[in-house]
Amino acid sequence: MAGPLPRVLSRWVLVLLGGQLALGLSYTVAELGELPHYHDSNAYFELARVLRVDAHRGIAYPAFLAAADRLGGAPSFLRVIDNEHPDAPCTAPDGIALVQLLQLLLCAGAFVYWLRSQAAISPSASSLRWVGSLAVASLLLVDPLVAHFALSIMPDALAMAASLVFCGALARIALGGRRPTRDGAWLFLAFSAASLLRPEKKYVLLCVAAASAAVWLWIARRGLHTFARLPARLAFAAGLVALGLAASVTTERLVFSDYGRPGQGSIMLHARVIFPHLGDVFGALPADVQRRFTESDVAFYDKHVLNPGPVMERVSGGNAAEAEQLTDQMARAAWDQRGPAIVFDTVKDGIENTLPTVGFYPRMLTLEALDVHGYRALSRSDMLPWTHERMTEHHPRLAHASLALSGVVFALLAAAALARWRRESRQAPEALTTALLPWIPAIAFALANGAAFALHADAVSPRYTIATHVMGLSAVYASALATARPGRP
Numbered sequence: 001m002a003g004p005l006p007r008v009l010s011r012w013v014l015v016l017l018g019g020q021l022a023l024g025l026s027y028t029v030a031e032l033g034e035l036p037h038y039h040d041s042n043a044y045f046e047l048a049r050v051l052r053v054d055a056h057r058g059i060a061y062p063a064f065l066a067a068a069d070r071l072g073g074a075p076s077f078l079r080v081i082d083n084e085h086p087d088a089p090c091t092a093p094d095g096i097a098l099v100q101l102l103q104l105l106l107c108a109g110a111f112v113y114w115l116r117s118q119a120a121i122s123p124s125a126s127s128l129r130w131v132g133s134l135a136v137a138s139l140l141l142v143d144p145l146v147a148h149f150a151l152s153i154m155p156d157a158l159a160m161a162a163s164l165v166f167c168g169a170l171a172r173i174a175l176g177g178r179r180p181t182r183d184g185a186w187l188f189l190a191f192s193a194a195s196l197l198r199p200e201k202k203y204v205l206l207c208v209a210a211a212s213a214a215v216w217l218w219i220a221r222r223g224l225h226t227f228a229r230l231p232a233r234l235a236f237a238a239g240l241v242a243l244g245l246a247a248s249v250t251t252e253r254l255v256f257s258d259y260g261r262p263g264q265g266s267i268m269l270h271a272r273v274i275f276p277h278l279g280d281v282f283g284a285l286p287a288d289v290q291r292r293f294t295e296s297d298v299a300f301y302d303k304h305v306l307n308p309g310p311v312m313e314r315v316s317g318g319n320a321a322e323a324e325q326l327t328d329q330m331a332r333a334a335w336d337q338r339g340p341a342i343v344f345d346t347v348k349d350g351i352e353n354t355l356p357t358v359g360f361y362p363r364m365l366t367l368e369a370l371d372v373h374g375y376r377a378l379s380r381s382d383m384l385p386w387t388h389e390r391m392t393e394h395h396p397r398l399a400h401a402s403l404a405l406s407g408v409v410f411a412l413l414a415a416a417a418l419a420r421w422r423r424e425s426r427q428a429p430e431a432l433t434t435a436l437l438p439w440i441p442a443i444a445f446a447l448a449n450g451a452a453f454a455l456h457a458d459a460v461s462p463r464y465t466i467a468t469h470v471m472g473l474s475a476v477y478a479s480a481l482a483t484a485r486p487g488r489p
Contacts, residue, residue, distance in 0.1 A: 013413070013480050017139060020402075020409050024142030027398045031151045032100055033093035036390040041153035045078040052257035055264065059255045060196035061155035065099065072098045096153070103150045103157050104141060110161035111137035113186070115474060117168030117177075118438045136477045140470055144402040145360070148391045149466055155197040160467040162194035163449075166205055167441035167471075173237045174216055175437060176228045184240050191244035200452055202248055207448035209241050212441045224433060262309070264456075266324060269331040270308040271457035273342055276381065278302050278330065281337040289329055292316075305381040305459045346454050353450030356465035357472045361407040363460075364388065383461035410476065417479035442471045 035041070047053055047062035048069065069076055077095030115133040140146055150157040169187035177183050195202035213234045220227050227233075278301045282290065292315040293301075301311045316323035335342065352359040363384050367375045372385045392399040425432045446468045453464045462469070 010483075013416075013483075016409050016412065017135075017477070017480065020405050021139055021142060023398070023402045023405055024139070024144060024147060027144055027395065027402045028104075028142050028147040028151070030395045030398055031147070033097040034151070034394040035096050036148065036152045037393065038152060038154055038390060044153060044155070048078055050257075052255055053252075054257060054259045054261060055199060055252075056261055058155065058196040058199050059251060060193055061158065064102075064158070065153070068099045068102060069095060099153065100151045104147075107146070107150050107157055107161045108137055108141050110164045111140050111470070111474070114164040114168045114470075115478070117172050118442065118474070132478065132481045135481060136474055139477050140473055143470075143473060144391065144399060144406055145462055146466065146470060148387075149463060152390070154463065156463045156466055159194055159197040159201055160470060162190045162197060163201065163205065163445060163467040164470065166190035166194060167208065167445055170209060170212060170237055170441045171438040174212070174227075174230065174233050176233070180233070180236065184236065187237060188240045188244045188247075191241055192247050195244065195248035196251060199252070200456070202245060204445065204448045204452050206241065206245070208441050208444045209237065211444040211448070213238070215440050215444075216437070219437070225437060260320075262312075262320070262323065266327050267309075268456055269327050270312070271305050271459065272346065272455060273331045274301075274327075274334045275305055275308055275458055276302040277334045277338045277341070281330075281333045284333045284337055286329060289326060292326070305457055345458055349458065349460055350450050350454035352460055353453050353465050354446045354468065355472070356450075356462065356469050357410060359460070360384075360462060360469070361410065364403060364407065379460075381457070381459040383459055383463070387462050410473070413476045413480045416483075417476050420479055420483060439475075446471065 043057070044062055044065060047057060047059075048065035051059065051062055051066060053059045053062065065078065069078055072092075072095040075092050075095070077092035077099070112133055115136055141150070146157070146160075149160070165186055169183045169190060172183040173180055173187065191202070191205055194205055216227065216230060216234070219225050220230055279298050282293070282298055293311075297311050297315065300307050312323050312326065316326060363382065366378070367385060367388055370378070372389075375382070375385060391403070421432070449465065449468060453459075453461075
């Protein structure tokens with residue numbers, strides 16, 4: 001196994017990490033009490049007032065906001081976003097700061113649990129096990145992308161935290177953790193919380209549990225690793241997942257309210273199959289369908305992935321049955337005419353969603369170089385410009401500096417980590433295989449989550465892959481700290 005770096009190199013690694021920690025902390029502290037102006041935040045404020053949701057949003061985040069609002073006292077922060085005047089000061093900064101601090105605290109706890117579960121700190125660096133875990137957790141918490149979503153009034157940071165805890169608890173149970181009852185409780189709570197924060201997470205985490213169990217059983221049958229009572233442990237985990245699924249589905253039914261939004265299937269057809277191909281296939285549509293659309297409708301539909309909804313509302317006159325019939329006709333034409341392109345785009349987005357950090361920084365550099373209009377010419381559906389605008393709206397210099405440094409640090413440390421893992425795989429392949437066992441749920445999550453959002457829409461958004469981003473960063477930072485102990489002279 002690789003030993004510590006020479007003293008000079010280890011100091012440079014620690015200086016880079018220290019600089020990123022200081023800059024990220026400055027950005028995080030400066031953003032406390034500020035409110036990123038996401039339109040979704042208004043929807044969650046409204047849902048927090050009525051505590052009723054449809055199939056598109058979970059009840060856990062509105063309930064969390066309602067509890068925090070009551071805890072914070074007057075004035076209420078549930079009516080503070082002014083999207084028409086985003087420069088207007090937040091009218092309840094103390095309440096917003098309370099939510100932000102709670103979200104940061106929950107994320108920090110999830111990071112520590114995840115790191116300890118995954119044995120992210122090298123076993124050979126025993127002195128770094130707890131200190132290193134806390135150091136990596138701190139770096140993760142102030143990463144500019146992570147900090148931004150933890151400071152936003154949206155459920156993504158908490159869904160990320162629950163997903164990490166679920167993957168960590170599953171690994172602990174399967175690989176013989178010393179406290180299966182405690183880890184089982186975390187598994188159940190994490191699955192339920194993730195499912196009720198973002199409804200699609202129940203399907204993603206079900207895939208994670210099934211795929212992880214299959215891989216561990218395959219490894220055991222091949223004799224590549226000896227597990228203690230693996231079938232019984234997996235059965236225990238499966239029962240808890242089933243219980244969490246029942247709890248989340250029951251809760252969803254109790255708080256369901258039909259707000260008239262199209263179903264997920266219709267949204268997926270528009271956002272993944274028809275967009276951005278309506279203009280290309282318009283001539284293949286039946287004449288009666290063509291007559292419903294103006295040229296501006298078609299141009300607007302294909303301009304951005306969020307535009308199909310308003311267009312369909314207009315051309316169907318708000319009639320859900322007519323909208324569904326039109327959607328089916330448009331989707332068949334798009335698939336017949338542009339099927340290979342749709343498949344290619346779906347696979348491409350799936351790969352990028354599975355490795356989000358690798359794509360995030362090059363996209364960010366491209367956006368900085370081309371500005372929004374130039375970037376939109378390359379990507380009509382990418383959500384990065386909107387995220388970037390929200391990240392930099394209050395403290396742009398700090399945000400840009402933190403993003404730039406995090407990109408440099410990630411590139412350098414990722415290259416070093418890959419070289420180290422490649423060297424270790426040659427020197428001790430069995431030890432590396434053992435070290436990878438706790439990471440199987442994380443790998444399964446990256447694949448399942450990436451596929452879920454690639455199938456959902458022709459779009460790449462940092463908010464949907466934030467948990468995978470954290471998983472990759474944690475591996476890179478842990479590898480850097482494990483090898484950055486000063487070498488002996």
